[in-house]
Amino acid sequence: MLRVAVIGSGPSGCYTVQGLVEQDASVCVDVLDRLPCPYGLVRYGVAPDHEKIKSLQNNLRTVLEHERVRFLGGVRIGGPGGLPADRLRELYHAVVYCVGASTDRHLGIPGEELPGSWSATEFVSWYSAHPDAVEDGFLQGVRTAVVVGVGNVAVDVTRILARGPAELAGTDMPQAALSALTASRVTEIHMVGRRGPSQARFTTKELRELGTLPDTEVVVDPAELAPDPAYGDPSALPAAQRRNVEVLRGWAAAPSREAARRIRLRFHLRPVRLLAVDGRVGAVRFERTVPDGRGGVTGTGRYEDVEAQLVLRSVGYRGVPLEGLPFDAESGTVPHARGRVLRDGAIAPGEYVAGWIKRGPTGVIGTNRPCAKETVTSLLADAPALVRGQLPPDPPDPLPALRAAGVEPVEWAGWQAIERAEAALGASLGRGVVKLPDWESLLTAARTAM
Numbered sequence: 001m002l003r004v005a006v007i008g009s010g011p012s013g014c015y016t017v018q019g020l021v022e023q024d025a026s027v028c029v030d031v032l033d034r035l036p037c038p039y040g041l042v043r044y045g046v047a048p049d050h051e052k053i054k055s056l057q058n059n060l061r062t063v064l065e066h067e068r069v070r071f072l073g074g075v076r077i078g079g080p081g082g083l084p085a086d087r088l089r090e091l092y093h094a095v096v097y098c099v100g101a102s103t104d105r106h107l108g109i110p111g112e113e114l115p116g117s118w119s120a121t122e123f124v125s126w127y128s129a130h131p132d133a134v135e136d137g138f139l140q141g142v143r144t145a146v147v148v149g150v151g152n153v154a155v156d157v158t159r160i161l162a163r164g165p166a167e168l169a170g171t172d173m174p175q176a177a178l179s180a181l182t183a184s185r186v187t188e189i190h191m192v193g194r195r196g197p198s199q200a201r202f203t204t205k206e207l208r209e210l211g212t213l214p215d216t217e218v219v220v221d222p223a224e225l226a227p228d229p230a231y232g233d234p235s236a237l238p239a240a241q242r243r244n245v246e247v248l249r250g251w252a253a254a255p256s257r258e259a260a261r262r263i264r265l266r267f268h269l270r271p272v273r274l275l276a277v278d279g280r281v282g283a284v285r286f287e288r289t290v291p292d293g294r295g296g297v298t299g300t301g302r303y304e305d306v307e308a309q310l311v312l313r314s315v316g317y318r319g320v321p322l323e324g325l326p327f328d329a330e331s332g333t334v335p336h337a338r339g340r341v342l343r344d345g346a347i348a349p350g351e352y353v354a355g356w357i358k359r360g361p362t363g364v365i366g367t368n369r370p371c372a373k374e375t376v377t378s379l380l381a382d383a384p385a386l387v388r389g390q391l392p393p394d395p396p397d398p399l400p401a402l403r404a405a406g407v408e409p410v411e412w413a414g415w416q417a418i419e420r421a422e423a424a425l426g427a428s429l430g431r432g433v434v435k436l437p438d439w440e441s442l443l444t445a446a447r448t449a450m
Contacts, residue, residue, distance in 0.1 A: 002387055017064070024380055109271055
């Protein structure tokens, strides 16, 4: 028997588990997650109105319900109160870290710390009911919002800000977030990129969705698109970027119409300062940019102030160090060779990585498949040596040792109890499934299965 611990139950973790159990009948896998709920960013990152993408949970469920797989939620690895990484190596032949990139990048400009300035990650966590989410208050007194960034997360938060309550009531959004969005007085949203339209990171499908929102006009100023050389003739662009430019050209040419809300897609503007009004964000100062001929932009010295009571930055994610693992601060990843963790340039036997902590925050959900496959291939190639290592070939079940260390995992039955509680909450509110929004309610529900 080869005992493996996979740390993280999101897509990269589940794809790693799937590869292990499908390719080697001797593998037994424990999936350890800091949260009492599985699925990672599919549960807590995919927008609640994207039901088709969220349905990927059904595929991940199949993996986690495999007879040689065990889900152990609520288990913290490293840090205060967490299980040390070296203790894991005493309990398992191999450990695969699939812990993602859990923090966001900052703008690094004056005023970023003002009330009303948040990361898109914090906003997403709030409307997705992540138990670590900050209390709401995002939308209080907000008429105009600025979203800095032109990737899919920026599109997601822009779309959620513009959605009507009727469209959100059928999602699993927590009740407090739904109530706040229902009461929202946001009528204008600026989504702003420092470069041109051909360099935006959103996908065309996500972009087009903005144009389907009821009672919402998408506004694009042709003058802000024109500095991009590829805007005038997008034929040489890769297909994805060409489609994006074509969609934007269509909106730029469309006549203005009456609508309750407006989404303004802005380009060639970079934020240089958040301006305060009455002690909180009141505007964003942008500098106009032009292409520098090397794929970047340069400032022009011309500035524009855009009113905003809410600023959401969406300029990328970054991995954070995990106690007991090596870490490359420049890339925000764990050093590795084909998924094998490297310590001071040498392979660390039995330690592996997959997903964003391995390659950085790039790609879409499906990108995790080949990434996990590479790591699984390395691990299984190492399996004979791992079984001959410090643990016996048929090691004892790690669960009693985890409990002896003060860890009381939420097992699969506990997760199923959380699901039942969320269905019951939704029914009591006249909705479908509604997520439990905090640690106390999640753990209380899970304990009903003990």
